[in-house]
Amino acid sequence: xxxxxxxxxxxxxxxxxxxxxxxxxxxxxxxxxxxxxxxxxxxxxxxxxxxxxxxxxxxxxxxxxxxxxxxxxxxxxxxxxxxxxxxxxxxxxxxxxxxxxxxxxxxxxxxxxxxxxxxxxxxxxxxxxxxxxxxxxxxxxxxxxxxxxxxxxxxxxxxxxxxxxxxxxxxxxxxxxxxxxxxxxxxxxxxxxxxxxxxxxxxxxxxxxxxxxxxxxxxxxxxxxxxxxxxxxxxxxxxxxxxxxxxxxxxxxxxxxxxxxxxxxxxxxxxxxxxxxxxxxxxxxxxxxxxxxxxxxxxxxxxxxxxxxxxxxxxxxxxxxxxxxxxxxxxxxxxxxxxxxxxxxxxxxxxxxxxxxxxxxxxxxxxxxxxxxxxxxxxxxxxxxxxxxxxxxxxxxxxxxxxxxxxxxxxxxxxxxxxxxxxxxxxxxxxxxxxxxxxxxxxxxxxxxxxxxxxxxxxxxxxxxxxxx
Amino acid sequence: xxxxxxxxxxxxxxxxxxxxxxxxxxxxxxxxxxxxxxxxxxxxxxxxxxxxxxxxxxxxxxxxxxxxxxxxxxxxxxxxxxxxxxxxxxxxxxxxxxxxxxxxxxxxxxxxxxxxxxxxxxxxxxxxxxxxxxxxxxxxxxxxxxxxxxxxxxxxxxxxxxxxxxxxxxxxxxxxxxxxxxxxxxxxxxxxxxxxxxxxxxxxxxxxxxxxxxxxxxxxxxxxxxxxxxxxxxxxxxxxxxxxxxxxxxxxxxxxxxxxxxxxxxxxxxxxxxxxxxxxxxxxxxxxxxxxxxxxxxxxxxxxxxxxxxxxxxxxxxxxxxxxxxxxxxxxxxxxxxxxxxxxxxxxxxxxxxxxxxxxxxxxxxxxxxxxxxxxxxxxxxxxxxxxxxxxxxxxxxxxxxxxxxxxxxxxxxxxxxxxxxxxxxxxxxxxxxxxxxxxxxxxxxxxxxxxxxxxxxxxxxxxxxxxxxxxxxxxxxxxxxxxxxxxxxxxxxxxxxxxxxxxxxxxxxxxxxxxxxxx
Numbered sequence: 001x002x003x004x005x006x007x008x009x010x011x012x013x014x015x016x017x018x019x020x021x022x023x024x025x026x027x028x029x030x031x032x033x034x035x036x037x038x039x040x041x042x043x044x045x046x047x048x049x050x051x052x053x054x055x056x057x058x059x060x061x062x063x064x065x066x067x068x069x070x071x072x073x074x075x076x077x078x079x080x081x082x083x084x085x086x087x088x089x090x091x092x093x094x095x096x097x098x099x100x101x102x103x104x105x106x107x108x109x110x111x112x113x114x115x116x117x118x119x120x121x122x123x124x125x126x127x128x129x130x131x132x133x134x135x136x137x138x139x140x141x142x143x144x145x146x147x148x149x150x151x152x153x154x155x156x157x158x159x160x161x162x163x164x165x166x167x168x169x170x171x172x173x174x175x176x177x178x179x180x181x182x183x184x185x186x187x188x189x190x191x192x193x194x195x196x197x198x199x200x201x202x203x204x205x206x207x208x209x210x211x212x213x214x215x216x217x218x219x220x221x222x223x224x225x226x227x228x229x230x231x232x233x234x235x236x237x238x239x240x241x242x243x244x245x246x247x248x249x250x251x252x253x254x255x256x257x258x259x260x261x262x263x264x265x266x267x268x269x270x271x272x273x274x275x276x277x278x279x280x281x282x283x284x285x286x287x288x289x290x291x292x293x294x295x296x297x298x299x300x301x302x303x304x305x306x307x308x309x310x311x312x313x314x315x316x317x318x319x320x321x322x323x324x325x326x327x328x329x330x331x332x333x334x335x336x337x338x339x340x341x342x343x344x345x346x347x348x349x350x351x352x353x354x355x356x357x358x359x360x361x362x363x364x365x366x367x368x369x370x371x372x373x374x375x376x377x378x379x380x381x382x383x384x385x386x387x388x389x390x391x392x393x394x395x396x397x398x399x400x401x402x403x404x405x406x407x408x409x410x411x412x413x414x415x416x417x418x419x420x421x422x423x424x425x426x427x428x429x430x431x432x433x434x435x436x437x438x439x440x441x442x443x444x445x446x447x448x449x450x451x452x453x454x455x456x457x458x459x460x461x462x463x464x465x466x467x468x469x
Numbered sequence: 470x471x472x473x474x475x476x477x478x479x480x481x482x483x484x485x486x487x488x489x490x491x492x493x494x495x496x497x498x499x500x501x502x503x504x505x506x507x508x509x510x511x512x513x514x515x516x517x518x519x520x521x522x523x524x525x526x527x528x529x530x531x532x533x534x535x536x537x538x539x540x541x542x543x544x545x546x547x548x549x550x551x552x553x554x555x556x557x558x559x560x561x562x563x564x565x566x567x568x569x570x571x572x573x574x575x576x577x578x579x580x581x582x583x584x585x586x587x588x589x590x591x592x593x594x595x596x597x598x599x600x601x602x603x604x605x606x607x608x609x610x611x612x613x614x615x616x617x618x619x620x621x622x623x624x625x626x627x628x629x630x631x632x633x634x635x636x637x638x639x640x641x642x643x644x645x646x647x648x649x650x651x652x653x654x655x656x657x658x659x660x661x662x663x664x665x666x667x668x669x670x671x672x673x674x675x676x677x678x679x680x681x682x683x684x685x686x687x688x689x690x691x692x693x694x695x696x697x698x699x700x701x702x703x704x705x706x707x708x709x710x711x712x713x714x715x716x717x718x719x720x721x722x723x724x725x726x727x728x729x730x731x732x733x734x735x736x737x738x739x740x741x742x743x744x745x746x747x748x749x750x751x752x753x754x755x756x757x758x759x760x761x762x763x764x765x766x767x768x769x770x771x772x773x774x775x776x777x778x779x780x781x782x783x784x785x786x787x788x789x790x791x792x793x794x795x796x797x798x799x800x801x802x803x804x805x806x807x808x809x810x811x812x813x814x815x816x817x818x819x820x821x822x823x824x825x826x827x828x829x830x831x832x833x834x835x836x837x838x839x840x841x842x843x844x845x846x847x848x849x850x851x852x853x854x855x856x857x858x859x860x861x862x863x864x865x866x867x868x869x870x871x872x873x874x875x876x877x878x879x880x881x882x883x884x885x886x887x888x889x890x891x892x893x894x895x896x897x898x899x900x901x902x903x904x905x906x907x908x909x910x911x912x913x914x915x916x917x918x919x920x921x922x923x924x925x926x927x928x929x930x931x932x933x934x935x936x937x938x939x940x941x942x943x944x945x946x947x948x949x950x951x952x953x954x955x956x957x958x959x960x961x962x963x964x965x966x967x968x969x970x971x972x973x974x975x976x977x978x979x980x981x982x983x984x985x986x987x988x989x
């Protein structure tokens with residue numbers, strides 16, 4: 001079920017009404033049923049996989065919590081992580097690795113064949129597997145208490161607002177709220193509705209409107225002028241941001257209506273002044289996951305510069321592969337890893353605020369850094385969006401022919417203006433619900449117009465890009 | 470990712486948490502006033518409900534700014550809405566109905582020709598065209614709308630391509646989804662739909678804002694595009710719409726330079742009367758109509774026009790139709806013309822294009838749908854032959870149509886599926902007292918030669934002949950009446966082809982009206 005579908009328009013009020021009327025002890029069973037229904041709407045056959053992942057990590061948590069034997073606890077953790085990775089690997093990466101192996105053997109002059117599986121990728125498997133794994137690791141590290149009841153844990157894994165595309169929650173943050181959610185106050189409803197409205201504006205009115213043009217440009221990358229390709233690169237840069245951050249905003253908004261606060265997943269990433277800062281603001285829940293469960297265990301920055309660079313590159317390459325079973329994602333991750341390494345080498349990457357409003361040079365430097373970071377990210381997105389290297393290289397090659405640059409048109413600039421109109425106030429206030437501070441007579445017509453526009457331009461039910469991961 | 474920070478610092482208190490706590494605190498501070506809930510969020514559903522309840526009061530009164538051939542679904546619904554208005558007592562209402570091949574029916578031409586032959590009959594001729602609509606869809610439409618649109622005569626224009634749909638029960642094309650009545654569609658096709666599709670139709674049936682959202686979008690977009698153009702060009706500064714050979718376009722203007730009266734001499738071509746039966750000319754100055762002439766005989770005419778106000782600079786003339794030289798003789802002249810003028814304005818008095826009006830499109834103009842590009846360049850037949858063999862989406866689509874039709878020639882004809890639905894439609898219309906004229910639309914000789922003589926196509930025509938057993942039903946076959954140069958592709962005629970077969974349609978309708986008079 002999509003947040004931008006009619007089914008969700010019926011589903012959400014139904015869930016809110018049911019949760020509002022059932023006794024407290026029935027709340028989590030209802031929330032769990034809602035999560036399974038929400039997920040089962042795509043393909044009910046994968047509900048078993050969700051349940052399996054839940055059972056594995058809950059059991060692992062219980063076993064580790066009841067034991068003081070370090071070896072035993074480690075063994076349980078290894079089993080739990082292995083089981084999760086086997087599920088993820090089988091459904092998401094089997095064909096990718098088999099195909100890559102065959103390709104490598106052919107390159108070495110050996111004729112081999114590998115079995116290919118015709119399995120459908122379960123939607124959101126990367127998200128809920130990572131969330132479930134983080135629970136087992138946190139329990140092992142004693143960073144979080146194990147869930148007391150299976151029902152609570154199952155609800156935590158299958159919590160529908162963030163089940164299929166995050167934010168990837170930690171048990172320490174979400175589980176206590178599942179066990180005892182906050183009261184839904186008018187304040188929370190205001191916050192929730194504002195976040196949902198912003199999310200739908202980003203998704204329906206911006207991302208979905210760009211999708212067709214972006215698809216066409218990437219489909220014909222080899223035959224287009226530099227201006228058109230540049231437009232395609234810019235538009236995809238905004239599309240993916242509005243699509244994914246729009247989803248996160250809606251997820252957070254819906255969750256507020258349920259009395260549960262989800263973690264922030266996007267914090268105006270295109271206003272970053274370095275790639276280092278970009279990754280503190282983009283898909284923050286995944287960044288934090290990779291940092292805590294991959295980069296730091298690899299040694300982080302504790303073993304000298306070279307090891308730090310290696311760890312950065314490895315983390316980003318695996319982060320790239322997490323997104324999809326395609327080498328283009330690995331290259332995308334590698335590009336970002338390289339950016340981070342170069343920034344470390346050059347000693348840049350820390351945010352520098354102008355000393356005063358009159359510090360013209362400071363402001364100019366800040367703008368230059370922001371624009372440079374934006375363009376580095378936009379360049380890397382070409383590999384992310386291109387279905388294969390042929391398309392990606394044709395796109396980049398065409399981009400640097402510098403032909404018909406005026407064909408870029410005004411649309412990217414209009415979209416940039418629309419995105420900045422949301423991001424700059426949020427960034428300045430450090431508050432995603434900053435628009436709630438506007439007078440009601442400004443908010444009411446603005447939201448009513450937005451709502452009307454969403455009604456008119458919505459209905460296409462364009463899937464969220466990150467659902468494929 | 471957050472890998473470039475010192476992990477010791479962030480493990481205890483991550484920047485994520487800091488931002489989150491700040492956001493939450495600030496958000497909570499901003500949202501303290503619970504009254505916001507009522508002031509900001511409550512008006513939204515109220516406003517939407519208000520727009521929903523009053524939808525039919527405002528939306529259909531907003532002019533569609535694009536031609537009939539732009540946004541067919543919108544045009545179809547607009548035409549249906551007009552037909553739902555009460556019919557004047559005693560008026561005979563003729564409705565031509567069908568898929569894109571119905572483009573060969575120009576309702577203004579046919580109406581004018583029938584009206585010229587039967588001046589005593591109060592007559593309305595309408596056309597409801599929706600590309601891709603199948604007989605099964607048409608049946609759903611008429612079952613729900615027949616009583617509301619009150620047709621006396623229905624002209625069902627068909628083509629073989631309309632019937633080549635093996636899975637018609639499951640087929641609900643995007644272009645007909647919101648055009649067909651939602652509840653009836655749900656009832657008829659619900660068993661073959663996904664839950665999402667059913668829900669979509671439930672919403673479409675419950676909310677006009679939802680059902681017609683594409684139309685609203687289209688209208689908003691067109692108005693936004695028009696606004697700057699309209700602001701730039703509202704008034705004509707000189708003569709316009711006159712060709713160097715003296716012929717004028719459908720709208721033209723002549724300088725009068727503040728004169729109190731104007732005398733105009735103009736020629737009504739016999740081809741025009743042959744193609745249209747009768748024409749009406751409206752003369753205006755300063756936005757006021759000063760005279761109107763109805764011409765049903767060709768030849769030179771004169772008119773004396775009192776202009777009343779002496780500061781007017783232009784005499785503007787509007788014709789209700791045009792004629793096409795190429796449709797009447799062998800001349801390679803594809804212009805849409807009206808009268809010919811005896812005296813041309815001086816060259817310096819010409820200012821070019823007609824001023825933009827609101828709405829900018831005159832519905833009586835020949836469809837651009839039937840023109841398909843610049844008709845002046847080269848031989849249409851050659852151009853379209855090359856086009857259909859190309860690698861464009863258009864060519865691929867039309868090659869597929871050809872393959873479908875040619876593949877049908879060796880099949881056994883059974884009157885099931887879409888044929889069964891069509892018979893049901895004809896039977897229901899006949900039972901309700903509606904006169905039905907079935908017309909097999911023209912086919913290009915390029916394709917007809919491949920299957921026209923096949924047993925399947927013979928059985929196809931015999932099927933329609935068989936339907937004349939129902940009361941008030943007649944069948945006419947126009948499949949082989951036009952040469953290839955009168956087509957844009959296999960089965961869509963161009964505007965010359967439409968002009969040429971207009972008299973045939975008029976003749977069929979006149980015959981149906983005569984038969985109807987005899988039986989009623």
